[in-house]
Amino acid sequence: MSDRDQVTIFDVAKTAGVSGSTVSRVVNGYEHIAPRTRAKVLAAMEELGYVADTRARSLAGGKTNVIGVLVDGMGSAFMTELLRGIDDAISSSGMDMMLCTTNSRVGKEVEYATKLANGMVDGLVVAIPSELSLYLSTLKDRSVPHVLIDIDNEDRDTSMVKVDNRSGARRMTEHLLGLGHRRISMITGNLDVESARERIVGFREAMADAGLVDTDELVVPGDFNRPSGYEAAVELLARPVPPTAIFASSDEMAFGVMRAAAERGMLVPEHLTVVGFDDVPESSWVQPALTTVRQPIQEIGRRAIGLLLDEIRSPGGGAVSLELKTSLVARASSGPPSDVGAMQRHTAPQS
Template sequence: MNTIKDVAERAGVSIATVSRVFNDSSSVKSKTRDLVLQTARELAYSPNILARGLMRKKTETIGVVLPDLSGEFFSEVIRGIDEVAARRGYHILLSSSHSRLDDMERLLRLMAQGRVDGLLLMAPQLRKDLLPLLSTTKLPLVLLESSLEGLDADSYYIDNFRGAYLVVQHLIEHGHRRIAVIMGPEDNFDARERHKGYQAALTEKDIPFDGELAFKGDFQKRSGYFGMKRILSLDDPPTAVFAANDDMAIGAMEAAKEAKKAIPEDIAIVGFDDIPISRYVSPRLTTVHMPIYEMVSRATERVINRIEEAETGEIEKRMLSAGLMVRQSCGCSY
């Protein structure tokens, strides 16, 4: 394996000059820079990015901790973060907390040991247990779809309450009065806000909340599938179902089809997130559009600006609007 010394000898310059080239020093003449870079390419030499970052006290890496890495929702999140980071000259170090606080704490401690320059954290289950750790980290920190009272950090999140309210209100406008809900995890911030929006839409139209129509879910397709099976087994099943995310809504649609129920004629189904596949299932899924790319783009730009000290002002907490995406599964003909 060729070293920086080999590059220097082949190019006829000093090791210090090669080092300055790879550290983007403005003191190197353009002709010399071009020669060194061409020589490095010929020798297939690549500098150790981490070592270079340590010398500069920067790794040019953003730590990203998400509750999960699978599924279309998180694919969109990762794509948005990676595109902005790459455009700004940064890499991402991606990890999953598996929605477990102990894993999250371990990852945060690991990343805080100089492996990254800043952190993007999506933790809908964030609890006060982590407040001391998060408050004392010296790294720029930006939260995604997370909230923790007492934490002084930039945060970007979707108006989950309003989105759920709008989609359930739409079902009511179609004449539905018995509307079931397949909820997300109980300790999940997004899930709680969506459930509140569901209840608010019912209350506004004097429809009493019926606990018999509320079913536990975990944001996974299988919980939507089994939730719908339980819904259809009721003596007086509902005429519509609000699943708190699209994966569960798609699982619910599969169970309904297995039971020979026509959607939306026998039972209407709506979701939340507007993941790409929601446009292609049959019937196409009415859902709530989350501006995922916009949210993660803003957050990534923010953490990089904090790293580069381009933004040193007040903490920003930005709620982005969620919009109704009407298709066919609610009874509309779009």
């Protein structure tokens, strides 16, 4: 019940024999303070176990020292890595993180963004495919520093960080082409997400360069998650003329593809080449190890926080966009296409 045994700045002031303002100054590391005064205050703080009240501090115009992070869910390996990078950067800067999860509930993102903008945080990083138009203006009006991750934003005056999805997908497709594949299928990510769309573009470009323009039936929909990769593969492998290689837009989906292949008795890469995108930790762990497009996931998070911190510390610096590079990681799951005879035996065993 006794909620009032909180030690305030005035308690400290009294036992140190100074004013509240002075205590506030030493707490905030203000420079021009007599060494003796500072020492007395510090001693009093220590003695009383003073801890600043974040709410009051921020209400009065100070900083909250917390950064808000808006994501849709934290289930995927990609998100786990991203959050690790974000959390790393936040805590090594001495700030705290407030993670808000929308779980794809419509409206939640706006609610959180507005709430957070209302003084709960010093800045905000948003990593969900979202209807930015609904709250980006609020963030700007309130001049809440913010940076977007992997989100498309027409007006280039918001800071953001992303990777070169298009050329990553392009290079992977060229890798498959170079191995001799022609019937290459791509399983897409959630098309609401900018990066999913960019990967398709990269894939199509490379295919077109190889003279393969009719790719429509080779591009099948997925949503970045494992089950969707599995289902798409089941359908693809059941086709009369199945692809010899499947390029999943995420490693997670590639694992689903591998599962579908295994169930059909197909060996990877002998009977089917399977590649992914992301390079999550599990990709080098699975058997066979997954060939994939590596994106520096943790780095993305760290950079986003870096940008945010810059803006928080010296506002008005203008928006900056970062595009990080991807790279091809060739491992065991990709190889030359199997001959048609072998494919037939495997793809239509029950016919």
